[in-house]
Amino acid sequence: MRVRVEDLTVAYNGEAVLSGVNLEFQGPGLVQIIGPNGAGKTTLLKTILGLVKPLRGKVLLDGVEATGRPEVAGRYAGYVPQNPSAPRLSPITVREFVETSLRLRGVARAKERALEVLGSLGLEGEVLEARLWELSMGMLQRAFIARAIASNPRILVMDEPLASIDPAGRREIAGLIAGLARERLVLMTSHEPGLLLGYTKAIVIVNRGVVASGPPSEVYREEVLRRVYGSSVSRGLVLTGEGGAHG
Ligand SMILES: Nc1ncnc2c1ncn2[C@@H]1O[C@H](COP(=O)(O)OP(=O)(O)OP(=O)(O)O)[C@@H](O)[C@H]1O
Numbered sequence: 001m002r003v004r005v006e007d008l009t010v011a012y013n014g015e016a017v018l019s020g021v022n023l024e025f026q027g028p029g030l031v032q033i034i035g036p037n038g039a040g041k042t043t044l045l046k047t048i049l050g051l052v053k054p055l056r057g058k059v060l061l062d063g064v065e066a067t068g069r070p071e072v073a074g075r076y077a078g079y080v081p082q083n084p085s086a087p088r089l090s091p092i093t094v095r096e097f098v099e100t101s102l103r104l105r106g107v108a109r110a111k112e113r114a115l116e117v118l119g120s121l122g123l124e125g126e127v128l129e130a131r132l133w134e135l136s137m138g139m140l141q142r143a144f145i146a147r148a149i150a151s152n153p154r155i156l157v158m159d160e161p162l163a164s165i166d167p168a169g170r171r172e173i174a175g176l177i178a179g180l181a182r183e184r185l186v187l188m189t190s191h192e193p194g195l196l197l198g199y200t201k202a203i204v205i206v207n208r209g210v211v212a213s214g215p216p217s218e219v220y221r222e223e224v225l226r227r228v229y230g231s232s233v234s235r236g237l238v239l240t241g242e243g244g245a246h247g
Pocket residue numbers: 012013017035036037038039040041042043044247
């Protein structure tokens with residue numbers, strides 16, 4: 001479980017949003033990608049997943065080139081997108097959501113596997129037959145995590161999984177993420193890195209490029225953060241993770 005990004009430059013409509021990005025992560029463990037709004041965090045994740053094709057550079061997942069190739073990246077990495085949502089009134093149930101994704105991948109015993117993975121995330125009993133769109137944000141996040149890990153990818157990519165969830169639910173999801181990162185490489189973006197700091201092996205600060213990358217003790221320091229966030233650090237939004245700095 002290794003992610004390597006080499007000399008990545010990504011542009012939208014001719015304007016670079018990430019330039020000269022070089023990163024390497026080895027799992028298992030949790031990597032938190034932080035940075036101001038519009039810094040390019042989601043773009044970095046989508047490029048790692050092959051969903052965005054860079055102008056220049058390479059993405060290697062376990063040594064296999066996945067640049068601009070979501071069908072290759074999808075064999076190595078599961079993805080929980082930002083603000084997961086289900087179309088209102090859609091009839092799909094929680095169980096079907098995960099089971100269908102496994103069937104599409106040709107996984108045998110899809111129903112059993114779906115129930116197993118949903119159960120491991122605390123989704124069981126009546127909730128399995130609830131419509132996806134009826135779930136609370138915390139439950140919906142769990143269903144999307146279940147779908148992302150159901151086929152056992154070695155890498156899990158999550159885009160702001162703690163956003164839009166109430167504080168109690170956020171602590172529960174943070175606990176789940178810490179557990180998931182024991183067995184796989186988890187890359188997540190966050191505006192609240194403080195909540196999982198004790199479980200984090202590396203922090204990457206992105207601001208249209210990589211500003212800093214390394215263990216929290218080296219990177220998650222006021223003097224480094226102040227360069228990127230300016231005064232919001234002194235208001236405690238970033239250092240404590242308790243603020244409302246959502247994007
Ligand atoms: N599909 C797109 N087409 C054009 N511009 C885009 C596209 N996606 C993102 N951008 C722009 O690229 C920049 C980086 O966006 P990105 O979503 O990667 O940032 P982010 O760090 O994830 O932000 P946030 O914390 O607000 O979610 C922003 O200026 C955004 O407006």
